[in-house]
Amino acid sequence: MRIYKAKDYKDMSRKAANIISAQVTMKPDCTLGLATGSTPIGTYDQLVEWYEKGDIDFSEVTTVNLDEYKGLPRENDQSYYYFMHEHFFDRVNIDVSHTNLPDGTNPDEDAECARYEELIHSLGGVDLQLLGLGHNGHIGFNEPGEFFEKETHCVQLQESTIEANKRFFASADEVPKKAYTMGIKTIMQAKKILLLVSGADKAEIVKTAFFGPVTPAVPASILQMHSDVTLVVDEAAYSKI
Ligand code: GLP
Numbered sequence: 001m002r003i004y005k006a007k008d009y010k011d012m013s014r015k016a017a018n019i020i021s022a023q024v025t026m027k028p029d030c031t032l033g034l035a036t037g038s039t040p041i042g043t044y045d046q047l048v049e050w051y052e053k054g055d056i057d058f059s060e061v062t063t064v065n066l067d068e069y070k071g072l073p074r075e076n077d078q079s080y081y082y083f084m085h086e087h088f089f090d091r092v093n094i095d096v097s098h099t100n101l102p103d104g105t106n107p108d109e110d111a112e113c114a115r116y117e118e119l120i121h122s123l124g125g126v127d128l129q130l131l132g133l134g135h136n137g138h139i140g141f142n143e144p145g146e147f148f149e150k151e152t153h154c155v156q157l158q159e160s161t162i163e164a165n166k167r168f169f170a171s172a173d174e175v176p177k178k179a180y181t182m183g184i185k186t187i188m189q190a191k192k193i194l195l196l197v198s199g200a201d202k203a204e205i206v207k208t209a210f211f212g213p214v215t216p217a218v219p220a221s222i223l224q225m226h227s228d229v230t231l232v233v234d235e236a237a238y239s240k241i
Helices: 009-026 041-052 080-087 109-122 159-168 184-188 200-211 219-225
Strands: 002-006 031-034 062-065 067-069 128-131 153-156 178-181 192-197 229-234
Touching: 002 009, 009 031, 009 041, 009 128, 009 192, 009 229, 041 080, 062 080, 067 080, 109 153, 109 178, 184 219, 192 219, 200 219
Parallel strands: 002 229, 031 062, 031 128, 128 192, 192 229
Antiparallel strands: 067 178, 153 178
């Protein structure tokens, strides 16, 4: 695991955008695995800025997102579909028909998971997967458990995740209780992984996940076993190492 220490959130975002930009420059028709949450917003902003200056071209890029809430329509401003359009897709020259997320409105869990997993394989896999980190060590929506869930699946969100995400909803009751997410195997099959962590509130989980044992109780710990992971972490999140 390569670890790049960044001064702060802005520096982390610039470093991450540089890595994504290098990927897109080297392979213009690459498949990017994308993430939501507050952590990658600055990275998307930086990429948009470089796109506006003519320094990066997304016209041939395909994207697959990690996860999506089950039951939220696309037009709900908390859906990850809405998030990706607002923060990235609608601001660059990406071909929207080449952007993919799990369909949170599909009530048939088995069918949706099989469709999404198959789609990722049909694209030839993910060249670079962007990841954030949950406070309990989750990646995508792979919550702590007794074993690593392998492929795209539907999860019951943990109370702590609902609690952490309720700030975006009118109340905790409105946070969806389930989500579709790529599985650990799906994520581990990405050729390269770029993991971003920012803030003092993540310092403890950074230590546990990347300097502790590999265990499904801390899903992100499996990334220690991937051969090409870059962790970009700001000083606050690295303060317990
Ligand atoms: C959500 C997302 C994850 C994300 C995590 C951390 O649960 N499903 O993909 O990494 O939150 O979010 P944040 O970056 O806001 O801390």
